[in-house]
Amino acid sequence: MLYTPIQFRNVELQNRWVMSPMCMYSCENGVANDFHFVHYGSRAQGGTGLIMVEATGVEPRGRITNHCMGIWNDEQARELQKIVNFIHKNSASKIGIQLTHAGRKGSTWNNIQIPVEEGWETIAPSPIPYHPTERIPHVLSVEEIRNLVLNFKDAARRAVDAGFDIIEIHGAHGYLIHQFLSPLSNIRTDEYGGSFENRIRFLLEIVDAVNEELNENTALFVRISGTEYAENGWNVEDSVKLAKELNNHHVDLVDVSSGGNIHGAKIPVFEGYQVPFSSQVKNRAEVNTGTVGLITTVEQAEEILQKGDADLIFIAREILRNPYIAVQGSFEMKEECFFPHQYLRAKISS
Template identity: 55%
Template sequence: MLFTSLPLKNLTLSNRIVVSPMCQYSAENGYANHWHLTHLGQFAIGRAGAVIQEATAISPEGRISYGDLGIWEDEQITMYKNITQFIKSQGSIPGIQLAHAGRKASTDKPWISRKQFLPNETHGWQTLAPSAIPYHEKEHPPKALSLEEIKSLIQDFRKAAKRAVTAGYQIIEIHAAHGYLIHQFLSPLVNKRTDIYGGAFENRIRFLLEIVQEIQQELQENHSLWVRISATDWAENGWDLEQSIALCKELKNLGVEVIDVSSGGAVREQQIDVHAGYQVPFAEKIKAETGMLSGTVGLITSATQAEEILDKQQADFVLIGRAFLKDPHLVYSWAEELKEPITWAPQYARAK
C-alpha cells in the first residue's frame, strides 16, 4: 500500500509518503532563500509523494517567529516558483501550508530560546487571538480581534491562496491545528467570544468555514484543498474528537478533499499520551465517520509501521516530519526495507 499511487480528484500522488510541514525559522522578512529550496528539494529528489512547505504566514503578524516564511506580498512569489518548479521536476507534488499563529506568534527561534517578544522589542509585535487570553499567564496578552479584523484576516487567507496558486503550489493546506489562530477559534478553552464567532460549536467553526469558502474561489482544476486539524486538545472541556468529526463533515460539504489529522497545542495544560502512532486512531475514526481521505502523523518511524497503518485502513497516507530530517531520502530507505522496486533519481541510482 505504501508504494501505491494515491489518486485525488485532480492530482495523483506517486506514493503515500508525504513530507509534513516543518518550520525552518530561516527566512528573512518572510522571504524564502536557498535554504528552503535545498531543504524542500532534497525530499523531492528522494521521491516523496508530496512535499508540504512549512507554515507560511498570511500576514507579518501571523508568523510564529521572525524567521518564518510569509506569503503576504507578491514579491515573495519569485523564490516560491523556483521551489515548486524543482519539486515538480522530480515527480513530486508541491504543497503549502497557509497559517496564522495567533497568540502563539512573536517568538524567538526555538534553538535560541522559547521567549515570546513584547510588542516594543526587536523581533516582537502585538499578537492577535479570538480572546485576550495569553498562551502562558506570564506572556503579554494578545489583542482580541474585532469583527472587522476577522473579516480582513479571512481575505488575507484568500489573497495568500491566490499567491500560492501563482507560485505553482498544487496542494493548499489550511493550518487549523497546534494551537494557532484557527485552532484558537475552534477550542472552547481559548475562544471566549460572545458574538457570532464564539460560544456554540457552529460559531467557533465559522472562521475556518469562511476561510475555506474564500480560498475555494482561487483554486483551479489542478489543485487540492487540505485542512490540518488537531483532533483533540488533550484537555478537559476542550476541543475533542466528536467535534472534529462534526467539523470534517462540514469541511467535506465545502469541497475540502483531505484531512491532515494531528492533535494538541491549544493549551499548556494538555495531557498527551505519547507513544508510537498515538495519533493514528484519530485519523482512523475521522476517515470512518466522514468518508474523507485522511493523513496521519506522529511518531511513525518505520516502513513496516506505516504499511500496517495503511493495510488496516486507518489512514490513506502518512505524513512524516522528524524522520525526514534524519533521512531526507527516507522513501528510498523504506522501499528497500519493504523490498519494493522504486525508480531512483538517475543522478543517485549508483547508490542502489
C-alpha cells in the same frame, strides 16, 4: 499500499509518503532562501510523494517567529516558485504549502514571547493569552476577522500562481484558527463564538475563500488537532463533526494531528500516538485523512494504511534524519519509487 498512487482532484501522488510541514526558522522578512531550496529539493530527490512546505504566514503577524516563512507579498512568492519549479522539473514529487496564522502564539523565539518592540502585538478571538505570563492579545473585531479571511485568500492566490499542487490550511496546534475552534480559547458572544457552528465559522469562511482561488489542478487539505487533551476542550467528537463539514466544503483531506492550544496539557506520547484520531475521523466522518506523529518505519506506515487508519503518512523527524526514506523503503518492500536518473548506479534492483 505505501507505493500505491492516490488522487485529489487532478493531483496524483505517486506514493503515500508526505513530508510533514515543519518550521525551519530560517527566513528573513518571510523570504525563502538557498537553505530552503536544498531542504525541500533533497526530500523530493528521496522519492517523497508530497513535500509540504512549512507553516507560512498569510500576513506579518501570522508568523510564529520573526524568522518564519511568509507569502503575503510577491517577493516571497517568487522565491517559493523557484523551489516549486525545481521539484516539478527534477522529481516525481508534488509540493504543497501550509498557510497559517499564529494568532496569540506569534511573536516568539525559542517558545518564549518576545517584547512587542522586537516582535508584534498578537491577536486572538478572545483576551486570553496562551501562557499566563504573556501579554493579553488584541481581540479581533468582526471586520478584522473578515480581513484575515481575505489574507488567506490572497495567500492562496499567490501559492497557486507559484505552482503549488496542494494548499493546506493550518487549523491545528493552537494557532489562530484552532483558537477560534476551541471553547477554552474562544469565549466570544457574537457569530464567531459560543456554539460549535459559530466557532467553526472562521475556518469555513477561509476554506470557501481559498477554494475560490483553486481549480481541479490544486487540491485543498486542512490540518486539525484531533484533541487538545483538556477537559471541556476541543475533542475527537468535535473533530469528526468538523470533518463532515469540511467534506461538504470541498476539502480533499483532513490532516489529523493533536494538541498545542492549552499550555501544560498532558499528552501521552508513543509511536503512532495520533493514529487513533486519524482513524476515528476517517472512518466516522467518511473522509480522507493523513496521520502524523512518531511514525519512523516502513512497516509501521504500511500497517496504518492496511488497517484503514489513514490515507497518507505524514512524517516529520524521521524525514529530517533520512531524506531518502521513501526510496529506501521501496527497496525494502520491492516496490517502484522515483529514483533520480543521476543516481541510477546506486539503485538497488528488486
